Amino acid sequence: MSLLRYEQLSISFGAGRREKFAVRDLDLSIQPGERIALVGESGSGKTLSALAPLRLTPEGARLQGRILWQREDGKEENLLDLSIERIREIRGREIAMIFQEPMTALNPLFTIGNQIVEAVQVHEPLMPMEECRHTAIALLKKTGIPQPEERFYAYPHQLSGGQRQRAMIAMALACKPRLLIADEPTTALDVSLRLQILDLLKDLQEEAKERGGMAILLITHDLNLVKHFASRVGVLNQGCLVECGPTHEVFSHPTNPYTEQLVNSQPVRELLPLVPLAPVLLTVNQLSVSYPQSNFANGSMRWRNWFSKAKRHQVLKPLSLELKQGQTIGVIGESGSGKTTLAMAILGLLGETTAKVEGDVSVLDQPWLSLRPIERRAMRAHLQVIFQDPFGSLSPRMTIFQIVSEGLDVHQPHLSHDERESRVVEILREVGLDRSALQRYPHEFSGGQRQRIAIARALILKPQILVLDEPTSALDVSIQKQVLKLLSELQKKYNLAYLIISHDLAVIRAMSHELMVLRAGEVVEYGETEAMVRDPKEGYTKTLFSAAELT
Structure with a gap:
């Protein structure tokens, strides 16, 4: 008997002639302990299909068909017919979910630890607080968050994008669910951490065998991730399931033209060589960023010696670069390596009350960081940014x-x-x-x-300069290829300069002339992209590239 079974599920919005179907007649079963993936283009209905069992679809959505859930006693119940009180009992304890955008899913007013503990206490109200705390810290440690005892007391905004995603995973696993729905669980993670999370989920599945097993429904646009994780894959196109079968068969011998298109959607390097003597549009000279050393111990969020010359935590060590007209510089590194901090420092978007930015940034020969606000605002048309979290x-x-x-x-x-x-x-x-x-x-x-x-x-x-912070992290592979091609064409047409930040080596390799590798805020290696990919000099770079090939 299936753990979860979709039977002729349709999801639509509007009524009458304006009714539009986002999912149409979906038939799909998930077996206990199985790892199954749903892939497809943006807007194909993947996330709506994942939200439906927990009744989390947007207001106004009309659901038809059945979603059958196997209870612990072996009986089936239709999740679409249950009361909201029964659904709340199922959420977290029996079916848990990792959401796509952790910054909007996490409460900014509560610490990470409090939110994980809350997830445990909702279903285990008699568990002592200290035991809940130890459980939360252990989960944070399992998901690879450094210094979990301290991060337990951190707020979401104090973590990097990848760390917030791992905190979401820890929260979802807190109650040991029988089904884990993972909606883009590794979107914000670098390649090495993706492997860690995949291994973690596999290990947790092994542990769960003693209590009947845990199935995983993976929603993703990362086909390489699917190849190395899921035993079975379903392909959605415009709300319809066009193909479903064992992963190796679907990817090696696709029977549907749409699936074949997805499999062959890889970023293509179409860079033009730089024009000789191309003018320098952006100069960064010995730029560094530091913050006051914070004290997380015992839940305290007070800054140490706020008005004194206390030791500061340097998140970005002095680095320099020159970005020329028509050039793309790629920045790659693990989560928390300082990639986004570098972008925000260049843009002048770091909080002035806490962040200490040192060094010089020149934009179109203007001293960008020392300009008056009204002058900088006038120049922002020339320097634009695409943020990591679109929502x-x-x-x-x-x-x-x-x-x-x-x-x-x-x-x-x-x-x-x-x-x-x-x-x-x-x-x-x-x-x-x-x-x-x-x-x-x-x-x-x-x-x-x-x-x-x-x-x-x-x-x-x-703009003349565009800072791209994970510009394709939320896109499926076919749309990713289209967007990268668009960015490449615009660069050729208008001689734009790009500073692109990503954990996706394929994207960086396709888009960048030069590549900078960051680790713990420090430049590990910097040089021409293709030369570095062919022959990386540093051990960390080799490890990073090797992990990218595996995923």
Whole structure:
């Protein structure tokens, strides 16, 4: 008997002629202890299918069909017919979920430890607090978070993107569920940590065999991850399951043209060589970032000796680089290595009250960090950014037209409404969206579609320098290839300069002329990309590249 079984599940929005199906007639079964993956393009219905068993689909969604769940006594119940009280009993204890965007899923007002402990206490109210605390710390340690005893008292904003994702995994595993639904569980993780998380999930499955086993439903756009983790894979296209079978058979002998297209979607290197004597647009000279040493012990979040010259924690050690017109520099490293800190320091977006930024940054021959706010604001049209978390960076109260045209309102206020709309429609079309998106809101789009909106918002001002912080982390492989091709074409057309930050070596290799490897805030190796990939000099670089090949 299946642990979970979808029977003719359809999910739609609207009514009458306006009814649109996001998932149509899905039939899929998950066996106890099985590892199964769902793959497909952004907007294909993967996440909605994963949310349906826990009744977490967006408001207004209409669900038809059945989702049968096998209880511990062996009987089946239709999750779509259960009361919300019964569903709450199932959430966490029997079916747990790792969400795609940890920053929006975690409560910013509570420490990581408190949130894991809460997940335990909801289903184990009699467990002593100290035992809950030890359980939470042990889970944090298992998921690879450094100094778990201290991170127990940290807030979400004090962790890197990858560390927040691992904290989400720890929370989901707290109650030892029978089914773990993982929606892009390794999106924010570097390649070496992906292997650790995969091994962790496999180990936890082995441990769970004593109590009947734990199945895993993996939702991902990372096909290499699926190859090395799932025993069976289902392929969704426009809400329909077009192919399902053993992983090795589906990937080696796809029977559906769409599956074949997915399998062959790999980033292609199409870089033009730099123009001789190309002008330098961005100069970074001995840039470093440090923070006051914090004290997490015993739950205290007080800064040590705030007004004294206490030792500071240096998260980015002095580094230098030059970015020329038409050039792309890639930055790669493990989670917490300082990649995003480097980007935020260059952009001047670090909190001035806590972060101490030293060194010089020159943008178009202007001393960027020392400019007055009004001067820096005027120059921001030339230096734009695409953030890692598209949902967190898009205002939920603004329409897509308002979000994408906001830069035009600030930097080109002379444009009429029709001119702004024309430009917004044009840039949306370039990133794969159409006019129908204009009056919709971010929550109405999938993660990958939100990332394309973020890219459109940055590109509409036609900047000279673009900082890309994990620009394709939320995109499936086919859309990723399209976006990278778009960025490459725009670079050729407008001679744009890119600073691209990613944990995906394939993306970095396809896009960058030069590659910088960071570890613990320090430059380990820096040079021409292809030469470094062929013959890395440092042991850490070799390990990083080797892990990328395995995943």
